[in-house]
Amino acid sequence: MKDKVLILGGDGYLGWPTAMNLSNLGYSVAVLDNYFKRWIFNKLGITPLIDCPNLQERANIWKGLTGNDIKVYVGDIGEQDFLFKVVKEFEPDTIIHYGEIPSAPYSMLNHNTSWETIQNNLGATLAVMWAIKTINPDIHLIKLGTMGEYGTPNIDIEEGFMEIEQSGRKDRLPFPKLPGSFYHLSKVQDSDMLYLGVRMWGLRVTDLNQGPVYGIETAESRMDKENRLMPHFHYDEFWGTVLNRFITQAVVGIPLTVYGKGGQKRGFLNIIDTLQCVRLAVQNPANKGEFRVMNQFTEIFSVNELSEKVKAAAKNLGIDVTTKNYPNPRKEAEEHYYNAKNTNLLSLGLQPNYLTEKVITEMLEIVMENKKNIRQDIILPGRAKWQ
Numbered sequence: 001m002k003d004k005v006l007i008l009g010g011d012g013y014l015g016w017p018t019a020m021n022l023s024n025l026g027y028s029v030a031v032l033d034n035y036f037k038r039w040i041f042n043k044l045g046i047t048p049l050i051d052c053p054n055l056q057e058r059a060n061i062w063k064g065l066t067g068n069d070i071k072v073y074v075g076d077i078g079e080q081d082f083l084f085k086v087v088k089e090f091e092p093d094t095i096i097h098y099g100e101i102p103s104a105p106y107s108m109l110n111h112n113t114s115w116e117t118i119q120n121n122l123g124a125t126l127a128v129m130w131a132i133k134t135i136n137p138d139i140h141l142i143k144l145g146t147m148g149e150y151g152t153p154n155i156d157i158e159e160g161f162m163e164i165e166q167s168g169r170k171d172r173l174p175f176p177k178l179p180g181s182f183y184h185l186s187k188v189q190d191s192d193m194l195y196l197g198v199r200m201w202g203l204r205v206t207d208l209n210q211g212p213v214y215g216i217e218t219a220e221s222r223m224d225k226e227n228r229l230m231p232h233f234h235y236d237e238f239w240g241t242v243l244n245r246f247i248t249q250a251v252v253g254i255p256l257t258v259y260g261k262g263g264q265k266r267g268f269l270n271i272i273d274t275l276q277c278v279r280l281a282v283q284n285p286a287n288k289g290e291f292r293v294m295n296q297f298t299e300i301f302s303v304n305e306l307s308e309k310v311k312a313a314a315k316n317l318g319i320d321v322t323t324k325n326y327p328n329p330r331k332e333a334e335e336h337y338y339n340a341k342n343t344n345l346l347s348l349g350l351q352p353n354y355l356t357e358k359v360i361t362e363m364l365e366i367v368m369e370n371k372k373n374i375r376q377d378i379i380l381p382g383r384a385k386w387q
């Protein structure tokens with residue numbers, strides 16, 4: 001029997017596909033979620049493209065297809081008694097921590113949503129650290145951070161650390177961080193807490209600084225012909241990542257919503273590469289007392305480059321796509337230097353799946369099949385006003 005993996009945030013866009021992927025590979029998997037996202041979607045009046053059954057229902061469907069169990073825990077990571085009970089009962093070798101509020105626009109909406117994001121995210125990470133320290137310090141923690149922690153400095157972005165020389169002395173220190181929202185700041189603070197846990201308690205931690213993810217399907221979600229195992233796919237301005245939004249806008253005939261000049265560059269990856277990266281981290285754990293940081297993306301694009309790619313792929317399907325520049329609701333550089341390193345995961349064996357026209361075409365086709373679900377009232381920018 002392979003290792004036991006506990007996935008926090010297992011109901012999410014990335015959590016559930018990761019659970020199926022590792023279960024398919026023979027790992028014993030448990031998922032934990034408090035359904036925060038479903039609750040906040042109700043509150044904000046937004047819906048994903050495809051309705052996803054709850055975790056227990058999906059675990060039952062998965063069991064029917066594969067015979068594999070995925071154990072389900074429903075509760076809040078930050079509630080110590082609950083989390084300790086789960087970790088003691090399931091006895092994971094690895095914990096993958098996706099369970100946070102991941103929306104930059106939501107975190108900038110007002111005082112309450114900023115605090116909710118910071119409190120939830122830091123509270124969750126701190127609870128996981130104490131659970132590991134108290135119950136089994138040997139557990140490997142894989143934590144999802146974001147490339148947005150670094151911001152867009154005018155120098156190359158290293159993977160977590162950099163050599164610094166000052167007044168004739170040298171040291172290897174954490175790379176400077178310049179987050180652009182309270183959400184990204186919460187990830188920086190998570191990273192600082194984790195590094196402290198590594199130095200003080202000897203924890204073993206992998207911090208994956210991930211770029212925006214795109215994609216709808218994975219090998220495992222395709223196994224259910226009724227599409228009940230698809231990831232939550234978001235196209236609204238709070239939870240939708242840029243390429244997922246552009247694809248949906250193209251299908252529904254809305255000009256692609258380019259914020260500002262569209263020169264913003266970021267590192268992107270396909271959801272199937274998220275699964276690959278996390279799997280590589282599970283298979284190659286950090287050492288005890290190691291804070292291992294890996295930048296998790298496969299290609300760098302500007303927003304304008306993405307919109308051009310969507311236009312070209314849509315044209316082949318007979319869809320004419322235009323773009324519209326909107327005043328940027330974010331405070332961010334719209335033309336800047338961007339060169340981030342991503343060699344750590346490649347050296348562990350990552351085989352990137354690049355953003356080809358075929359990949360975009362397949363995404364367009366799936367969204368077209370679900371066109372009736374697309375809500376025009378949540379697709380345009382306007383509600384997520386940054387303060």
Ligand SMILES: NC(=O)c1ccc[n+]([C@@H]2O[C@H](COP(=O)([O-])OP(=O)(O)OC[C@H]3O[C@@H](n4cnc5c(N)ncnc54)[C@H](O)[C@@H]3O)[C@@H](O)[C@H]2O)c1
Binds near residue numbers: 037077144146213
């Ligand atoms: N999707 C991306 O493009 C992307 C990019 C970079 C980093 N990340 C990071 O990856 C992780 C997963 O992202 P995602 O897109 O799947 O997000 P998601 O919102 O779809 O999933 C997160 C899940 O965590 C749950 N959750 C939040 N707080 C919780 C708590 N206190 N207790 C229990 N469950 C809780 C939510 O209900 C949700 O199901 C996040 O930490 C995010 O910051 C995502």
